[in-house]
Amino acid sequence: MTNHPGILSSRPPEAVYIHIPFCTNKCFYCDFNSYVLKDQPVMDYLRALEREMELTVQERPPGVIKSIFVGGGTPTVLKPDEMEYFLKTIRSCFPNWAEDIEFSMEANPGTTDPDKLAVMKAGGVNRVSFGVQAFQNELLSGIGRIHNVGEVYRSLDNARAAGLTNLSIDLMFGLPNQTVDMLGESIKRALDLGLPHYSIYSLKVEENTLFHSLFNKNQLPLPSEEDELAMYLLLMSSMEEAGYRQYEISNFAKPGMESRHNITYWRNQDYYGLGAGAHGYVQRMRHMNVKGVGPYIEATKNGLPRLNAYPVSREEAMEDFMMVGLRMRDGISDAAFREQFDRPLEDVFGGPLHKMLNAGLLEQEGGNYRLSRQGLLFGNDVFGEFVGVLTDI
The missing domain is CATH 3.20.20.70 (Aldolase class I)
Structure with a gap:
């Protein structure tokens, strides 16, 4: 779909x-x-x-x-x-x-x-x-x-x-x-x-x-x-x-x-998060529950025990997709990105992708990108390249 x-x-x-x-x-x-x-x-x-x-x-x-x-x-x-x-x-x-x-x-x-x-x-x-x-x-x-x-x-x-x-x-x-x-x-x-x-x-x-x-x-x-x-x-x-x-x-x-x-x-997919202090992510809404045991118990008597809940912007969801997806050795794919966001990956993140490819920290195979062996040692540097780059999409 x-x-x-x-x-x-x-x-x-x-x-x-x-x-x-x-x-x-x-x-x-x-x-x-x-x-x-x-x-x-x-x-x-x-x-x-x-x-x-x-x-x-x-x-x-x-x-x-x-x-x-x-x-x-x-x-x-x-x-x-x-x-x-x-x-x-x-x-x-x-x-x-x-x-x-x-x-x-x-x-x-x-x-x-x-x-x-x-x-x-x-x-x-x-x-x-x-x-x-x-x-x-x-x-x-x-x-x-x-x-x-x-x-x-x-x-x-x-x-x-x-x-x-x-x-x-x-x-x-x-x-x-x-x-x-x-x-x-x-x-x-x-x-x-x-x-x-x-x-x-x-x-x-x-x-x-x-x-x-x-x-x-x-x-x-x-x-x-x-x-x-x-x-x-x-x-x-x-x-x-x-x-x-x-x-x-x-x-x-x-x-x-x-x-x-x-x-x-x-893969930045949806999951329920239940219990004191738990985080959940459903339909691009993130939530965090009340942390303390007593306060959590009390909160459930009046509804869902939310400490906060907020929508994740499209830009933030795209950045999350990159940062968590590149943790995996299979990396991320243009096809999965298009499925979630209906945009080609290169259109959105072409700049940092090519910078990391040229630095030898990413590898490309068709529409797939993954950390190189060297990139595994500097993962946080790679992930940081995809934070805060989206201003107008």
Whole structure:
């Protein structure tokens, strides 16, 4: 369906993000909307979440749901009975699932006992992403993680025993006191697990975190820029040699095992965002929900718990398309751009595209553009070229 410029297709969202803001403790680097579980009104929150789901589907009915992603916090801190209630509410509010739905849930090692995993699988979860971060106990304690390496293996064994085989782990590099050799050991131990998917992120020192205050006092022993670059190069070469495709700047998968939910974001497609502090994007409207647990619960009693909601201009949507799309190794295509905006890509972004091609940071194949190997190392510089260039289109 071709739209008149600026007019959107009425295709309903097919992806759902749901936020569980509770966790066992706050990691030193974390600036996510999360709260330590002790004394939190968990069931009140889950009931409020159910109200938001009901109101959302009344206002914007869903299509066939192709992906659900439950993030946090740590969703697996829910007790088995809470988890069962939560998963039933998802199924009742979003009953129409694709046969091959990808239903992911984030988990921390040590929070997934067999009973809970059985409830998750019965409730439809078929993909679990574990926040491992490192395979050295001294690094884990240094970033505020409370699991140890032994719990990583136990958690993965429990998941497989429950029949969950689509498993992913997160690792981090650029951590305080981490060496290139330490990352190499973590990558080797991760690859020895033979999982279908790995996400590997560099540490970002975010405001309102313990690490930020330490950094400002010059008390955060981070690796040098040279070592951090060496870590990323080691990561890419190790994954490639092991048969994993780098399908996005920080994500590696066996063929066909890419995270379909995250690809929704990178293709700038619509998704529901539910829960405290969650962001959503539907029919070129973005929203952000009320953040605090108590305020979120109260807000759902009077309607949708919005902190703000605003239309995304055509120009901003075009820039978003470029910035998130170029994160993927497949890059962006003229055909997909025309489908969303009814304009040739070259007409809108010809200048920065050719500048980045000439700099060797982008590659072109027909109507497709993607980061070069060199461009992967300077992604933020490339993305920045597409911000603020549209003034009169």
